[in-house]
Amino acid sequence: MYCKFYDLKEKPFNVTSDPSFFFFSNRHREALSHLFYGVTQRKGMIVITGEIGTGKTTLCRYFLNQLGTKNVKTALILNPYFSEIQLLEAILNDFGVAKKEKNKVSSLWQLNDFLLKESRRGNNVVLIIDEAQNLDPAQLEQVRLLSNLETEKDKLIQIILVGQPELNRRLNLYELRQLQQRIAVRYHVAPLVKEDIKDYVNHRLRVAGSPDKVNFTEEALGMVYEFSSGTPRLINILCDRALLAGFASESYLIDDAIMNRCLEELSTYFVRQ
Numbered sequence: 001m002y003c004k005f006y007d008l009k010e011k012p013f014n015v016t017s018d019p020s021f022f023f024f025s026n027r028h029r030e031a032l033s034h035l036f037y038g039v040t041q042r043k044g045m046i047v048i049t050g051e052i053g054t055g056k057t058t059l060c061r062y063f064l065n066q067l068g069t070k071n072v073k074t075a076l077i078l079n080p081y082f083s084e085i086q087l088l089e090a091i092l093n094d095f096g097v098a099k100k101e102k103n104k105v106s107s108l109w110q111l112n113d114f115l116l117k118e119s120r121r122g123n124n125v126v127l128i129i130d131e132a133q134n135l136d137p138a139q140l141e142q143v144r145l146l147s148n149l150e151t152e153k154d155k156l157i158q159i160i161l162v163g164q165p166e167l168n169r170r171l172n173l174y175e176l177r178q179l180q181q182r183i184a185v186r187y188h189v190a191p192l193v194k195e196d197i198k199d200y201v202n203h204r205l206r207v208a209g210s211p212d213k214v215n216f217t218e219e220a221l222g223m224v225y226e227f228s229s230g231t232p233r234l235i236n237i238l239c240d241r242a243l244l245a246g247f248a249s250e251s252y253l254i255d256d257a258i259m260n261r262c263l264e265e266l267s268t269y270f271v272r273q
Contacts, residue, residue: 002247012208013240015233017055019062021207023200023232027190028059034187035063035160039126043184044155045147047171048162050189053233056162059189060128067126073118074126080135084142091127091146108145115149115156125157133163137175144179191230197221200232201239214246219256227263238262 003011012021022028031048038046050056057078064074075094082090088107092099097114100106118125127146129135135143149156161167165188171180192200198221205214216224220242228234241262242254249258 002243005247005250006243006252007210007213008205009209011240012204012210013236013243015236017057017061019058019065021204022058022062023055023196023203025192025196025200027192028055031059031187031189032063032066034185035059036066038160038185039067039124039158042124042154042158044150044158045179045182046158046160046185047167047183048160048187048189049165049167051191051231052164053231054189054191055232056189057130058232060130060160060162064126064128071122072124072126075128077127077129079131080129080139082139084139087139087142095125111146112149112156119151119154119156126160127157128160128162130162131164132161133165133167133170135161135170137170137173140170140176140179144176144182147179147182191228192232192235193230194222194225196230197225197235200235204236204239214243214252214254216242216254217256220254220259223256223259223263227266238266241266 003009035046035048037043048056048059060076064076067074073095075091077087077090077094080087080090085102085104085107088104088111089099089102092107092111092114095114097110100110115125129143143159143161146157147155147159170176171183198216201216201221201224216239224235224238227238238259242258245258245262246252246254251258
């Protein structure tokens with residue numbers, strides 16, 4: 001609705017996990033470095049955690065795009081609401097392996113065969129399981145068994161578990177202590193700091209095609225931080241509403257008056273941080 005008014009090619013503050021909008025805050029840069037280190041050094045098991053809306057899925061999609069397809073095979077499981085066998089089948093399917101029989105043993109043999117073939121070709125295989133806090137102990141034990149697949153020198157598959165902080169509590173269960181010991185790389189993605197907000201907003205406006213047509217005042221940006229506490233998803237929700245309000249007022253300047261109206265509207269749905 002407001003894109004033409006602001007000369008935007010697309011909406012800059014969608015809440016979808018679009019890697020083209022990935023923002024290099026210090027925290028996200030560090031998280032990306034941990035991912036590259038864990039995968040390229042074939043560490044086997046990597047855990048990335050963060051609160052809701054901190055950009056974990058966008059980080060993963062950006063990471064996969066940066067890996068490319070040369071000498072790397074990847075699979076991304078977004079919603080692991082599966083039984084153990086269904087999880088295995090979903091992994092095989094995302095790797096493009098045609099299932100032969102629908103049973104656990106057959107699926108494990110197929111996956112192991114796939115990994116050995118890729119290893120002989122010099123390929124690295126990466127599996128990302130998002131929303132991993134939803135995996136139950138039996139499924140996580142299944143993941144541990146997958147992490148055991150290795151040659152004498154290297155892990156055949158690099159497994160990245162991505163989830164909310166509850167994932168760490170789940171991994172600390174006594175019955176999962178063997179999996180806990182296999183985690184070689186960990187990182188917790190924190191929200192943006194206040195100093196990041198202006199750069200984050202301008203970055204998304206620039207990617208969407210209009211770095212100069214619309215401006216947020218310092219007061220408005222401060223209100224964005226107070227509302228969001230630096231959580232990118234909440235920043236996007238408020239800034240999208242602000243652009244709509246600015247369009248309705250035919251204003252290219254998003255100030256504290258516009259932001260106050262937006263906060264009043266959003267107060268029905270959100271408790272201010």
